[in-house]
Amino acid sequence: MTDLILHHYPTSPFSEKVRIAFGLKKLGWKSVTIPNIMPKPDLMPLTGGYRKTPVMQIGADIYCDTQLIMLEIEKHAPTPPLLPPGKEGEARALAMWIDRNIFWAAVGIVMGAIGDKLPEAFHKDRSEFSGRSFEPAKLKAAAPIAAQQTYAQLVLAEEMLGDGRAYLLGAAPSLADCALYNPVWFIKERLGGGKAVPPLDRLPRLTAWSERMKAIGSGNPTEMSAADALAVAKAAKPAACSVDAADPSGLKAGQKISITPDDTGKVPVTGTLVGLTPDHISISRNDERVGDIVVHFPRAGFIVTPA
Structure with missing residues (x-):
């Protein structure tokens, strides 16, 4: 399994939400400590401008917002479940x-x-x-x-x-x-x-x-440098994803869009639509420090507009 890399800092409360999930599932994970305020020069190449904490990286796939991060952890380690069957x-x-x-x-x-x-x-x-x-x-x-x-x-x-x-x-x-x-x-x-x-x-x-x-507890973290995390992204290829052509939004694969949080940290991230499900939306981007990556967001709480 590709390493789960969490970009976070120790006093971040939303990071603790993820760390306790790692503990629940007894997972090993890579810990990249980021600044608690801007600038965040080694995070921006991965997120394209998204500045909230934490961010989870799996190879060249970048997951923003704990709504989606927790669902991705659940996919990678289904037991014990974060989502109890029937609830x-x-x-x-x-x-x-x-x-x-x-x-x-x-x-x-x-x-x-x-x-x-x-x-x-x-x-x-x-x-x-x-x-x-x-x-x-x-x-x-x-x-x-x-x-x-x-x-x-x-x-x-x-x-x-x-x-x-x-x-x-x-x-x-x-x-x-x-x-x-x-x-x-x-x-x-x-x-x-x-x-x-x-x-x-x-x-x-x-x-x-x-x-x-x-x-x-918090599972089994191992420290990783920001430079090593960027190198992991550059050496990897994003996982395949697809766009639901019947999605009620009318969004189409290949469309240029911007995605912006609707509450705080309202910095738009722009890219090409490559993934769309009821739960999340994904855009492809390119940055010279990491190459081709895909940035994933939850649907709820984010505003999508044509770029």
């Missing part, structure tokens, strides 16, 4: 809710507490990335509202665990658990040194759940 839709729907709602509320808590300790370059980068102010005073002022919203939504997860189940969808962890561990881990690690802090201290079942998740 695939539930797992993915819960993950989308968590990523789009709970995560940003949790960010508000963390940034309100530590924003004034972060460098000015970080504030500038995240303001440009998110389209909202990351000025320390504004972050601190908004933190109480973020705490209320985080608590109100985490209570729902607490209630899901109320019947004694060990994980959100039953006896085994799933994609939904990996997604929820992302913001819970972020709050605990950045503010509590691994311990439960408000509002987690009011949620005993969720706190116990988070300890079970933490025990899963």
Whole structure:
């Protein structure tokens, strides 16, 4: 099997969502540490401008956004499943809710507490990335509202665990658990040194759940340099993919398109359409540092326009 290469940095919460999936499946993987702010000169040749973290690479195929990264991990290592049989839709729907709602509320808590300790370059980068102010005073002022919203939504997860189940969808962890561990881990690690802090201290079942998740670990990572990852891409050929000619979008194979996130990091990536399914969309690109590559995105949460 071709190596799974994760481009990430240690404090990235969405990277933790992927790392815990590696742990669940007991996978070996290559770890490329990238900067936590722009510029990211050794990542851009792979993504064509997509700047979010993490990015997963398999040879000359580049996977953007954890929605799609997790599905690709599932393809490469189906057991134990991230998508429990019969509950695939539930797992993915819960993950989308968590990523789009709970995560940003949790960010508000963390940034309100530590924003004034972060460098000015970080504030500038995240303001440009998110389209909202990351000025320390504004972050601190908004933190109480973020705490209320985080608590109100985490209570729902607490209630899901109320019947004694060990994980959100039953006896085994799933994609939904990996997604929820992302913001819970972020709050605990950045503010509590691994311990439960408000509002987690009011949620005993969720706190116990988070300890079970933490025990899963991160699989077996091996460090890889960015230069070596670029060399892997250049030496490889992208996997074959195809375009559904009956897709309701009307998009056609060979069409030049741009793909842009609809929430944050709104940098368009342009290429030739080579893959289209209900789950994802793929474009071919060429960069002198990596040659021919294919960049893959999820359909949900991304805007596709003619280039």
